[in-house]
Amino acid sequence: MTDQPCSPESELALVRQAQAGDAAAFGVLYQRYVTGIYNYCYQRTGSVPDAEDLTARTFHQALANLDSYVYTGAPFAAWLYRIAHNLVANWHRSQRRRPAIRLTEALGLATPANGPQARVETWEEYEALRAAIRRLPPARQQVLILRFSHGLSNREIGELTGRSEGAVKVLIHRTLSALREELTVYTSGGEQQ
Amino acid sequence: MNMDLIGEVLARLADHVPDLEWPEMVRDWEKEPALAELAHQIKEALRPVEPAAAFRHRLERELASARLARPIATPTHSLMNRRNILVGTAAVGSLASAFSILGLAILLLRRRLTARPASQGPSSVSL
Numbered sequence: 001m002t003d004q005p006c007s008p009e010s011e012l013a014l015v016r017q018a019q020a021g022d023a024a025a026f027g028v029l030y031q032r033y034v035t036g037i038y039n040y041c042y043q044r045t046g047s048v049p050d051a052e053d054l055t056a057r058t059f060h061q062a063l064a065n066l067d068s069y070v071y072t073g074a075p076f077a078a079w080l081y082r083i084a085h086n087l088v089a090n091w092h093r094s095q096r097r098r099p100a101i102r103l104t105e106a107l108g109l110a111t112p113a114n115g116p117q118a119r120v121e122t123w124e125e126y127e128a129l130r131a132a133i134r135r136l137p138p139a140r141q142q143v144l145i146l147r148f149s150h151g152l153s154n155r156e157i158g159e160l161t162g163r164s165e166g167a168v169k170v171l172i173h174r175t176l177s178a179l180r181e182e183l184t185v186y187t188s189g190g191e192q193q
Numbered sequence: 194m195n196m197d198l199i200g201e202v203l204a205r206l207a208d209h210v211p212d213l214e215w216p217e218m219v220r221d222w223e224k225e226p227a228l229a230e231l232a233h234q235i236k237e238a239l240r241p242v243e244p245a246a247a248f249r250h251r252l253e254r255e256l257a258s259a260r261l262a263r264p265i266a267t268p269t270h271s272l273m274n275r276r277n278i279l280v281g282t283a284a285v286g287s288l289a290s291a292f293s294i295l296g297l298a299i300l301l302l303r304r305r306l307t308a309r310p311a312s313q314g315p316s317s318v319s320l
Contacts, residue, residue, distance in 0.1 A: 030256060034252070035243050043239050052248050060256070063256055063259055063260060126237065130239070148232060148235045149240070172222060173221075177228065180228065
């Protein structure tokens, strides 16, 4: 979504310039990835203030440790997403709370064409789906967000997460199957009550 | 053959073995209507969000000022500088110790030399 196409060579050159102290080069990298990192943090936490805080911490940490970045063949984004992923994991550990999703934000995400009744029903369905996704192991949440929110291909997700394309494919398939089973249980459980 | 069990084993492996080459037997979720429908719902539920412009600009300014405040010297240089300072201090300390020992030795030698003629005074007089 935000990760604009860029050749690995030109991106590496930008990183080298940023490491040498070129503030403008780091600014370009920031502009390129800020929306993606923010979206990732938001989808993992469900809260705008926490997503902003985690995004800011991701980039501050990236800036502070930029000199330690070593190109290993993976895109620079993989390094950034790893920082964000670890910060979100720490956030979940420290918060130990259910993510607070604001009604207005959620309604903004789900905008069915029908009236208010349909809107609330759709919102409830999506909320149940988001809650189920946030109960998944972090690695599975990550691939779902990168695939369905960022719109990345299996190969691109593999580059970001250090997996093969086939491993990503399997992971998505099994995650979807597990989610479907859980939602079926949730729906049937709700109907029985 | 229990395909679900195989699928679960493959998924567990997928969590831990990033570079394993996966066989073509792995089914494509896009070809399974129920999963494709769920994927569509997930896309809607996880519709991408963008940060507020004010937040983006504020963070950009913060990073720019943090970048300016940050020393340009790389950690390698600062580590080398720190090592040089340590080696230099150690060398100066070692030299100071050596000079102290040498000074003490000279002092002791001089005292012995000055004390000896005084004790041997009468014999030298007899000569």
